[in-house]
Amino acid sequence: MNEVPLTHILVLSTALFFIGMFGLFTRRNMITILMSVELILNSVNINFVAFNKYLFPEKLDGVFFVLFIIAIAAAEAALAIAIIINLYRNHQSIDVDDATEMKF
Amino acid sequence: MNYASYIFLIPLLPLAGFALLGLFGKKYFNESSGIIATVLILVSTLLSLYTAYNYFIAEGIINGAYPSITAFHTSWLSFSKNLSIDIGILIDPISVMMLIVVTFISLMVHIFSLGYMKGEKRFATYYAFLSLFTFSMLGLIISSNLFQIYIFWELVGVSSFLLIGFYFDKPSAVAASKKAFIVTRFADLGFLIGILLLGYYGESFEFSTLIRQLTDVQSSQSIAITTGTFAGISILTWGLILIFIGGAGKSALFPLHIWLPDAMEGPTPVSALIHAATMVVAGVFLVARLFPIFSLSEIALSVITVVGLSSTFIAAVIACTQTDIKRVLAYSTMSQIGFMMFALGMTGTENTLGYTASLFHLFTHAFFKSLLFLCAGTIIHFIHSNEISAMGGLKKYIPLTHLTFLIACLAIAGIPPFAGFFSKEEILLAAYNSNKLVFGIALLTSGITAFYMFRLYFSIFYNKQMEIQNPHSEGSFSIKFPLVVLAICSIVVGFIPFGNFVAADNKILESHLDFRFSFAPVVIGGLSILLAMYFYKNENDKPNKVASFWGKIYQAAFRKFYVDELYIFITKKIIFNFIGRPAAWIDKNIVDGLVNETARTIEKFSYMIKGIQSGKVQHYLLYFFGGIISLLIVFVYLWK
Numbered sequence: 001m002n003e004v005p006l007t008h009i010l011v012l013s014t015a016l017f018f019i020g021m022f023g024l025f026t027r028r029n030m031i032t033i034l035m036s037v038e039l040i041l042n043s044v045n046i047n048f049v050a051f052n053k054y055l056f057p058e059k060l061d062g063v064f065f066v067l068f069i070i071a072i073a074a075a076e077a078a079l080a081i082a083i084i085i086n087l088y089r090n091h092q093s094i095d096v097d098d099a100t101e102m103k104f
Numbered sequence: 105m106n107y108a109s110y111i112f113l114i115p116l117l118p119l120a121g122f123a124l125l126g127l128f129g130k131k132y133f134n135e136s137s138g139i140i141a142t143v144l145i146l147v148s149t150l151l152s153l154y155t156a157y158n159y160f161i162a163e164g165i166i167n168g169a170y171p172s173i174t175a176f177h178t179s180w181l182s183f184s185k186n187l188s189i190d191i192g193i194l195i196d197p198i199s200v201m202m203l204i205v206v207t208f209i210s211l212m213v214h215i216f217s218l219g220y221m222k223g224e225k226r227f228a229t230y231y232a233f234l235s236l237f238t239f240s241m242l243g244l245i246i247s248s249n250l251f252q253i254y255i256f257w258e259l260v261g262v263s264s265f266l267l268i269g270f271y272f273d274k275p276s277a278v279a280a281s282k283k284a285f286i287v288t289r290f291a292d293l294g295f296l297i298g299i300l301l302l303g304y305y306g307e308s309f310e311f312s313t314l315i316r317q318l319t320d321v322q323s324s325q326s327i328a329i330t331t332g333t334f335a336g337i338s339i340l341t342w343g344l345i346l347i348f349i350g351g352a353g354k355s356a357l358f359p360l361h362i363w364l365p366d367a368m369e370g371p372t373p374v375s376a377l378i379h380a381a382t383m384v385v386a387g388v389f390l391v392a393r394l395f396p397i398f399s400l401s402e403i404a405l406s407v408i409t410v411v412g413l414s415s416t417f418i419a420a421v422i423a424c425t426q427t428d429i430k431r432v433l434a435y436s437t438m439s440q441i442g443f444m445m446f447a448l449g450m451t452g453t454e455n456t457l458g459y460t461a462s463l464f465h466l467f468t469h470a471f472f473k474s475l476l477f478l479c480a481g482t483i484i485h486f487i488h489s490n491e492i493s494a495m496g497g498l499k500k501y502i503p504l505t506h507l508t509f510l511i512a513c514l515a516i517a518g519i520p521p522f523a524g525f526f527s528k529e530e531i532l533l534a535a536y537n538s539n540k541l542v543f544g545i546a547l548l549t550s551g552i553t554a555f556y557m558f559r560l561y562f563s564i565f566y567n568k569q570m571e572i573q574n575p576h577s578e579g580s581f582s583i584k585f586p587l588v589v590l591a592i593c594s595i596v597v598g599f600i601p602f603g604n605f606v607a608a609d610n611k612i613l614e615s616h617l618d619f620r621f622s623f624a625p626v627v628i629g630g631l632s633i634l635l636a637m638y639f640y641k642n643e644n645d646k647p648n649k650v651a652s653f654w655g656k657i658y659q660a661a662f663r664k665f666y667v668d669e670l671y672i673f674i675t676k677k678i679i680f681n682f683i684g685r686p687a688a689w690i691d692k693n694i695v696d697g698l699v700n701e702t703a704r705t706i707e708k709f710s711y712m713i714k715g716i717q718s719g720k721v722q723h724y725l726l727y728f729f730g731g732i733i734s735l736l737i738v739f740v741y742l743w744k
Contacts, residue, residue, distance in 0.1 A: 021729075024722075024725060025722055025725065025726070033721075096720070096721040096722070097720060099719075099721075100718075100719030100720065101719065
């Protein structure tokens with residue numbers, strides 16, 4: 001079976017990263033922003049796994065890193081959803097442009 | 105004998121009292137605070153007496169002299185291998201003697217205050233301050249090095265400040281407490297410089313090491329300090345004179361005495377304890393403690409003699425003209441401390457009677473002067489005024505106070521067999537042996553002393569007959585008891601063979617009273633008393649006539665020789681205008697200006713950049729990634 005070359009995987013992860021980035025900048029809905037952050041994190045995860053497999057196949061460091069990142073991403077999602085709920089209670093909306101009290 | 109097992113309790117018990125009453129006294133035991141403090145000081149007193157018994161009687165003389173024992177010693181701040189500030193307890197004849205004086209007088213004052221300060225709102229605070237003072241004073245006398253003594257020196261200063269300003273709703277008391285603190289603090293600057301000079305050249309702060317190194321003429325330290333000079337006077341003399349300035353400030357010697365009369369604003373028992381018996385003799389104690397070093401410098405000793413003698417005489421003259429009973433006593437204290445000082449100043453290497461005499465006078469003076477103040481307290485309590493003119497014919501109302509006051513007056517006037525006679529006699533004898541002029545002035549002053557004390561006595565208890573409606577009693581048992589105890593002490597302590605216990609070289613000094621010599625002082629004292637009786641026994645206008653006869657001189661003495669005015673002139677006209685105002689200008693315009701300008705610049709800058717904070721999350725995100733990308737560019741491409 002032909003192996004997938006590393007560059008393909010890197011292109012995939014880069015694409016994922018910038019899709020996430022684009023979502024982060026253009027979306028106003030908090031939940032979409034959260035999803036974009038998850039996309040960025042997953043692009044990093046793909047990088048870790050790919051580099052681990054192609055550069056140090058005898059080791060497992062990259063894989064463990066990925067496990068940690070997934071755990072942290074789960075925690076972060078819980079926190080973000082808590083923030084979103086609070087934002088909704090205060091503003092009756094989850095649009096970030098509605099929450100502008102902290103400007104000068 | 106192992107003193108270390110209990111000696112540290114003597115100062116620490118009052119400290120415990122201070123902590124307890126200072127923190128919880130007002131809330132939990134306002135009523136019982138007096139009893140608590142008194143019991144603690146009673147234990148301290150018993151321990152001091154036990155120490156004295158062990159030191160002087162049970163152990164006694166070893167190898168021909170009383171030993172100097174370091175009961176406890178620990179290094180506190182060590183700067184280098186040779187130089188460290190230590191904490192220690194030194195036991196030698198003078199510290200044991202002072203332990204007895206301080207704890208005993210403090211105990212009497214504590215008991216007296218139980219009745220005298222009863223019903224006071226800040227009763228617990230008062231006892232907390234008294235305990236703090238007692239702790240600091242005890243710490244001062246058992247200090248084993250110069251820095252430790254300096255720490256406690258400031259502590260007694262601050263407790264004196266607190267107690268003088270006890271009635272802080274009275275503006276005069278506040279002013280007096282500030283004056284006392286500032287004047288003594290100013291003098292302490294000299295003390296500190298003196299300590300540093302002696303410590304630097306003597307290479308130690310420890311009394312025993314310092315004395316050993318400086319008195320040995322062969323040692324390098326001694327050579328360095330005596331050969332180094334400043335303005336033609338050796339460093340040794342400079343250091344000693346500066347230390348003496350500290351002592352003179354605390355002991356209210358001319359011209360640093362101005363705080364003592366004002367300090368009488370404090371409660372009267374406080375005056376008895378601090379400003380008569382204990383704290384004001386700290387200067388004498390300091391000179392006595394460093395006496396082996398002082399005796400190396402003729403000039404320093406002459407300075408001590410001159411300052412002591414002039415304070416004695418000036419204070420005695422002023423005391424004759426004052427009309428406030430406590431002020432008369434304050435000037436009399438200053439005069440008696442002058443006696444102790446010049447007795448030390450005249451002690452030579454050959455004739456060491458002056459040293460013993462000085463400390464003997466310190467010892468007896470503590471009893472009869474605190475008695476005088478406590479009597480003054482009951483009189484003021486009875487009459488509700490400090491002015492002599494408001495008193496008269498009190499003999500039949502307060503008989504016990506009359507009797508004890510008379511005993512104290514006889515003691516201070518030097519009439520045998522009361523305590524003051526013995527100690528003053530020794531001082532006069534020491535003066536006679538070393539300098540006839542000093543002896544003459546001292547003799548004259550002791551006559552004046554007898555005169556003004558009996559002026560006070562006759563003006564209060566005889567003179568015009570006052571009719572007092574519904575006189576209240578002299579006071580409770582706690583007021584009467586200390587008066588009686590101190591009166592008995594004023595009679596008997598003179599018979600203690602003091603030379604057997606305290607002498608310049610810690611050996612025994614044989615002193616004989618020569619009754620042919622004591623003839624002149626006693627006769628002069630007696631004549632002065634008769635003179636006072638002639639003027640003041642009955643109400644008449646003789647005193648006024650004499651006062652107007654002396655005219656200008658009387659006025660000058662009444663205004664305390666204008667020393668206060670001189671100080672005010674120097675501070676208000678010279679220091680304020682030429683130092684204070686320029687300093688204030690620099691502070692306002694340069695120091696403050698610098699700070700204000702910095703703040704203003706930052707404010708302007710903040711206004712300029714505040715637009716960045718838009719409140720839009722995506723803007724912040726943009727700045728965040730912009731920052732990361734620029735860091736990336738810097739570290740990956742530019743940083744080579």
